[in-house]
Amino acid sequence: MKWDEISFFKKTEFDCKCGCGRNEMDADFMRKLDELRRRFDFPFIVTSGYRCPEYNSQVSSTGLTGPHTTGHAVDLALFGRKVFSVMRHWTLGGWGTGIGLKQHGPHDKRFIHLDDIPESDSRFRPTVWTY
Secondary structure: OOHHOOOOOHHHHHHOOOOOOOOOOOOOHHHHHHHHHHOOOOOOOOOOOOHHHHHHHHOOOOOOHHHHOOEEEEEEOOOOOOHHHHHHHHOOOOOOEEEEEEOOOHHHHHHEEEOOOOOHHHHOOOOOEEE
16 A cells, blocks of 8 residues: 555554554555545544454454455544535445445544445445444
8 A cells, every 4th residue: 555645644544443553454445535535625534444353353243354354444424414425426436335324423423434345245235334
């Protein structure tokens, strides 16, 4: 991954939050996310990027092999109209296959999950879900 090619994000935003220091974000996914961000006049605050399998198994029901462990997923702190706009571009642009939404509770706890797991994957893509 060549982080100097990414305009709107820093590598550290995507480091595993457990402290292991791993960051295995996929280069194509990051280029898509960077291009998506380029289209909007508001920041994308990353709340979760890469997760090592061990950490993912602690924080997600997807266990050791969830989308975040592949470097093909991100959670962004967004709510309201911004979520709608991002969802529309992500799906209509053909960039991704998974969208997860948590849009209830305090605004600072709301987020959107985006991923581009292949449709051939056993996770039944494309799909949308809520938390």
